[in-house]
Amino acid sequence: MNQKIIRNLLLAGSLVFSANAFADGPSASMLSNTCAGCHGTNGSSVGPASPTISGMSKDYFLDSMVQYKNGERPATIMDRIAAGYSEEEIELMSEWFQERPFGRIAQVYDAKKATKGKTLHKQYCERCHEDGGRMADGNGILAGQWIPYLRYSMQNFQSGARHMPKKMKRGMDKLVKKHGDDGIEAIVQYYGSQQ
Ligand code: HEC
Numbered sequence: 001m002n003q004k005i006i007r008n009l010l011l012a013g014s015l016v017f018s019a020n021a022f023a024d025g026p027s028a029s030m031l032s033n034t035c036a037g038c039h040g041t042n043g044s045s046v047g048p049a050s051p052t053i054s055g056m057s058k059d060y061f062l063d064s065m066v067q068y069k070n071g072e073r074p075a076t077i078m079d080r081i082a083a084g085y086s087e088e089e090i091e092l093m094s095e096w097f098q099e100r101p102f103g104r105i106a107q108v109y110d111a112k113k114a115t116k117g118k119t120l121h122k123q124y125c126e127r128c129h130e131d132g133g134r135m136a137d138g139n140g141i142l143a144g145q146w147i148p149y150l151r152y153s154m155q156n157f158q159s160g161a162r163h164m165p166k167k168m169k170r171g172m173d174k175l176v177k178k179h180g181d182d183g184i185e186a187i188v189q190y191y192g193s194q195q
């Protein structure tokens with residue numbers, strides 16, 4: 001084959017390639033970059049207004065987005081945002097974010113409450129939120145998450161606005177009965193203390 005034919009073949013190949021890229025829609029990184037304004041570059045939020053979403057398991061991410069999209073999970077903004085994406089696009093993003101490390105930023109916390117929270121976490125939560133809440137499984141990542149967001153999640157669970165798994169509810173009810181809302185706040189401080 002002479003040089004010219006090879007060059008033409010390569011050119012045709014690259015055209016097919018870019019046409020495919022176009023037909024497939026935006027890439028995972030293009031989609032995910034639209035979240036950076038609130039969730040930070042690569043999903044690690046630099047401020048308390050939005051949670052960090054990197055490093056989460058694909059399962060947890062997918063469930064969360066689909067619940068927001070279907071109006072099954074309380075939200076201030078994410079219901080409207082999730083509604084703008086197809087399930088295929090959400091799946092692409094879930095893979096992309098899963099591969100990015102969950103960035104932890106130092107936040108102000110109450111050390112005394114955090115110490116108490118560590119004990120309570122071990123007793124009531126560790127069996128599903130392993131490794132002090134660091135485990136990235138279908139249950140989300142709690143360690144190092146922003147404190148105001150953790151409080152918001154806990155309030156939504158307690159009020160019944162967000163569905164709580166039956167066994168988690170059992171643990172939570174026991175915790176509240178024995179330690180009241182102070183127990184929940186202590187656990188939240190413990191998660192926030194992990195940097
Ligand atoms: C305008 C700010 C904003 C933008 C843009 C935004 N989010 Fe959010 N996100 C939030 C807030 C605030 C929450 C907490 C829930 C709420 O208040 O709606 C949240 C919660 C989440 C959660 C749940 C986290 C958890 O721990 O359960 C996921 C997942 C998420 N967002 C994914 C995304 C993705 C993916 C995008 C981009 C397609 C995106 N968000 C764009 C503000 C934003």
Ligand code: HEC
Pocket residue numbers: 063121124125126127128129138139140141142150153154163164165167168171172175187
């Ligand atoms: C039997 C297992 C189980 C136990 C025990 C449990 N959880 Fe959970 N937790 C889950 C599951 C599953 C989810 C994901 C729920 C969903 O899909 O929205 C979750 C989600 C959460 C979230 C939401 C994370 C986010 O990013 O919004 C918080 C906060 C939380 N749990 C705190 C706790 C605390 C505190 C305890 C102990 C008092 C506890 N959990 C005990 C299973 C459990």
